[in-house]
Amino acid sequence: MKILVCISHVPDTTAKISFVDGNKTYNKEGQQFIIGPNEELALTRAIEIAEAQAGSTITALTVGGAEVEPTLRKALAMGASDAIRIDSTPKDAMNVARQIAELAKIQNYDVILTGREAIDYNGGQVGEMIAELLGVDSVSGATEMQLESAKALVTREIDGGLEVVELQYPAVITGQKGIAKEPKIPAMRGIMMARTKPLLVQAPIALDDATEVLEHSLPKAKGACKMIPADQVDELVRLLHEEAKII
């Protein structure tokens, strides 16, 4: 099994968000960057599967500048066999997807995994775009995944339930919470080995961005919270009805 896991390099989930450069750019100052939580789980599941199937390889890939390399090294430490960084800083999901599809066309991966969405721009577009560019089937939002020798069995969340879908290879699967129980924490041995695993830097193809972020803003601050004594719940109900007019 030859698996490609596309990971995003994103601010830690606990990061307080701020912007610089006239609100155009995310303020990276002092921020910790991580593998996006959805991709981290997808990678964890891929590693579990590859460990049980001799001869499997997992390539971790990110599209980004040199600053994303520690994130790829973490993927190697978790258990990916090798890593690729496509050396480009795109503004748009379509651009990212085209960069990855270009490489995947040559590499013949059986399965391409991404996360349900990256937690910075929450686009949720790249995985399905890769599938379309390659003309292959896909399942998005997988909460369980079995990769058998001839087919994949994937459970995905739908509105009001779950669906189990069978896919032939090659296929694209975007994972979310549930696909693995807990993200794998690299062991010391894995961290040592990661230093010598191959990390290939690939030149990007020239593309325009279909979309671009002009500026950011932060949500309006809430007014002060109105406190109600714990023994006066009737007052809360009255306020929700008469003041907030919500019930």
Next chain:
Amino acid sequence: MSVLVYTENWDNQFKKLSFELVSYASSVAKQLNTNVVALSIGALSQEQLASLSQYGADKVLSLENPDFKTFNALQYAKAITEAAQQEKAEVLVFANNISTRAVAPRVAVKLDAGFVSGCVSLPESISPFVVTKKAFSGKAMAKVQINKGLKILSLNQNAFGLIPNAKPFVSETFNSTLATSNAKLLETRKSSGKMSVLDAEILVSGGRGLKKAENFALLEQASDIFGATATVACTKPVADLEWRPHSEHVGQTGKVVAPNLYFAVGISGAIQHLAGITSSKVIVAINTDKDAPIFEAADYGIIGDALEVMPKLNESLKTFKSKS
């Protein structure tokens, strides 16, 4: 020229989200001075299809070919693309929800369109085309410019609301053929028929402050008192402890919700949880710790033990409901 809106159905019924999408598409069409065409895939009644014209659809395209009975991202994307081409759509509108998230990116590739997902308002300008979306899981907004002639927007649920705008009902059948796909749907498991946390107008959500799974009965009771538009939700730790199903997990890696009323019961308000609830209209927090960050996000707060406050609150809500 037109604005094409893909209106998904659930067991051959539209829901509030469908009408919100048509309302949004209709307002975008007004900005562009063009028509709204709604595309439905499935065997829906004329009455259901006609309901879309109540929110501004000038025409309803209905794809009733039984080959399309089962959702398949690759096949649905082909049909939607063909409809967009037939109607010379310049803007396509989708819901930013589970199933259309699988389809819209494919349509964007097919049409070489610029795609902004998670829009929260109408385009602020149409030339250049600029629209605002949620980013950083609700912690920020981003103003995005689309540089392509064809634009795709996906709208966050409850971000826009309903705008009734009755038009004469005009429908047309639409047909397409299946693209080759090797994906097979093996099984569908419906959850108990309860409302999804995304559709609920009132969410009664619990955190570790509830202390054990059984105590969520207190939240179930509150939800039952509010009725069919309410349901129970939870935090990530609660889903991880398997006190509640993952489908109810609200937050950065779960669902991002936008109800009218959100009760945060025994929830401290970790930043990852707050990210999922900031679009709620009114937030009520009940927590023992007066310094818990949830009170910074809340409109109304009670400092107290959820297990003591909730029974009293349920009684009070019952009395209120019986009077109203």
